[in-house]
Amino acid sequence: MDDSFLERPGSRGPDDQDVKFAHFGRLLHYSVSGLFGYYDHEFDLDVDEPTILTGANGTGKTTVLRSIDWISRGHFGPLGRIEFGTMILLFEEAMLEIQKVSNGHLELQLKRRTETAKFWHYSLESESRLTPSMEIFRLREAIGIEDWDELSPDERNLLIHRYAPEPESDKPEWVSSLPKSFPALFVTDQRLAPERRRRPKKRGGGETIGVVAAIEAAVLHINDEVQRYKSLYGTASQSLDRNFPRRVFSAISSQREFGGSKDVLREFQEVQALRSSLATTGLISPTEIEDSINDLPLNNPDSVALIATYLSDTREKLSTFEPLRQRLEPFIEFLRRHYKNKEIRIDDKDGFKIASTRTGEDISPVHLSSGEQQMFILAHKLLFEAPPGTLVMIDEPELSLHVLWQSTFVDDLTEISAASGTYFLLATHSPTLIAGRTDLRRSLDG
Template sequence: MTRLVSFRVVNLLGQFNHEAKFNPGAEFIILHGPNGVGKTRMLELLEAVFRFDLFAISDSYFESITLRFSGGESLVITNHASRHPSEKRRRILDVTFSLSGGENFRKSRGRVQLSGEEYPLAFWRDIQNEIGQTFEADASPSAKLQALEHAGQAYMPARLRRPDSVHGLLDLSSFDRAIVEFLDNFQIHMVQTQRLLILDASNDQRRRPTERPPQRMKVSECANDLSRRLAAALTENSRRSQELDKSFPRRVMDDMTMGQVPSEEKIREEYAEQSELRNRLASIALLDESMDVPLQSEELLPWQRKVLWTYLQDSQNKLATFQDLLHRVELFRSIISSRFLFKRLVISRESGFRFTNDFGQVIAPSQLSSGEQHEIVLLYDLLFGVRSGSLVLIDEPEISLHVAWQQKFMADIQRIAKLSNLRFIVATHSPQIVNEWWAQTIGLNASTSEARA
């Protein structure tokens, strides 16, 4: 798997040069520095590049950024609009991509130019909206480029078209598709500072322009999502169980007439392991009870060993449908239980999760403190909302977190990274977040940053 190993940005916000790199085998780096040096902008720019979000790249206000990868590839993005005065820069999209190195050692280039400087700012926003509606934000870079290529001049809002100005509005004929195909290989996930509320845009057309969209608690959405995941896992387990049960008699008879007889020690060992796994699954509401009947203490006859071995193989196959969800829920529960005082996390098929206090009273997730909700939402997002192999960008994880929780945060990140094969770039003001991880910290300041990780 090709991974980002370093990046360098020149003239971010018109004045900062920042550079950072991952240690070999490291799961994360930490960007640390005072307000105003561009930590958040750095994360936003990285997200925009990997998502091939052209307007977001242009709006980031930088001169160039160079990304280097584990396969030897180098991707350089130059923002030509940064050379224009601020009043013009807001209406110009002029970005060049240059990809080189890697297995083919072929240099690929592409430039996207779009100018609205001769029009009012409202026109520029209209173009952005028109383009933005053409594809989903999380569409692949190749899909985005294809949408841009096919739409061509159609992005110009009809009410603003003029015969002498629409030609050449957006020309991507010389853009090398190898660039977006390379970017297709990466998954990016951005964790924003605003984590507790979700704006509900489902009824946008019915709402008056001055009316604010309704908000939903993100922590409640997390609980509902876990309920859906538990239900989906149970459905898949039921489907697989039915398939195996249909053929069980035939396979038992086959095993009775052929094949080796497993040893009694092996059977009892497997039986004990599955019993322990069933107990773990029962604790997160995926099974109602543990192993039905304990094995007899008397020595097993050969035919009993053959029947039991077929049963255990089937059981292992069925329980495998729960494995990934089990590991994630257990880690989620482990971290939350070590943080929350006087509350017990309860996993439930109906509610996903809820809490009880020392008096047995039920506490809904939405009734927790803002710090507790931030911890839940952030952990849940990382464990259940991020694809395996992703690069995860986290901005200010310290928000609303107790100092003791901040000190443990990067250790939690390391556990999550190993479970889901993730890598992290964390931007923070907090020395407590950094804690013992200074060797993997890059200090961003008003001059060129030296990579220390």
């Protein structure tokens, strides 16, 4: 692997004691040798559009995605159990090399610019061990699994495998920091299914409120975010309104240059465009959109000072919604494109609403088709659960998508990527999903 990236010009990074979770940047290249004993794979990742892995069954598409996910989460037990020789992840700002020296033993090496290479030896035998009863108790306490006996054996094994403890005493800080240095989200068809999740316990309460479907949990999360940002908007409005007259008189008396009527009108149109965008998303009421200011005395300097101060305040108030608007607007537009005969809106009283355009009646999220629920949950994960810079890996998305949606999926993800700052790696068998984008395809068939 060419590690010449380490020689590229760049300022010396801060010492480890100053920055615990220095980001590696985006993943640019992945390679693995001897996977399952005979596969050698390597490919570049496209950070602007989804990278698409293809290959026959058994070539390791899912394993490649899982290996990246395990590394991101710092779970080396599963990685130590698969057969491979060397695995290299090349990032924008770092290179991580993992060698399997024997069964259950890994050698990790991290290289960064201007820093000494770091090494760590992982041993499967050194993992902490708990008795089955202790393991079940720990899981119940850690992740709220109370009805353990109702889970299937596969579900129990999945949870034990996912949350298996690893030794912390000999783990260096750079290894413990991997989830923050290299954020990744692994999405499988199973995770997109309309599973049911427990509501959080009431603060100070000892009982679980109940169980809700995953899509209901997503709707609740969106509604909480909307209310939080509306509260911020209200606070900003009160603060600015409180001293608005004083600032107007200060602007008039200071004789500041606010430009002419054309400048004020242009500023007004920009504020109107922002208002319209927020009203379309449902974050403000359409009644807040004014018709025109052409009838105001824009040739009067005092009037211009007043209007300019008002517009500046309005822009500052509306800007409190911007972090949410950047996620909510593409989310709603995504659903509107894929949901037929349905209206998507944010209601002032009830929050997120889905209604039939045929009957006008509200539709409960749990009464959407399974495919519509899966699209909702996926879009929520990508826009509300994955922070910027996250590598989102989706295994066989065609299992969750209607065939008509598959043909636009790459474009959908490209649009979401631009809005969320995430980037994507897909594994698929679907020619419809690839839709002629051979430039994004990376074949593992050799």
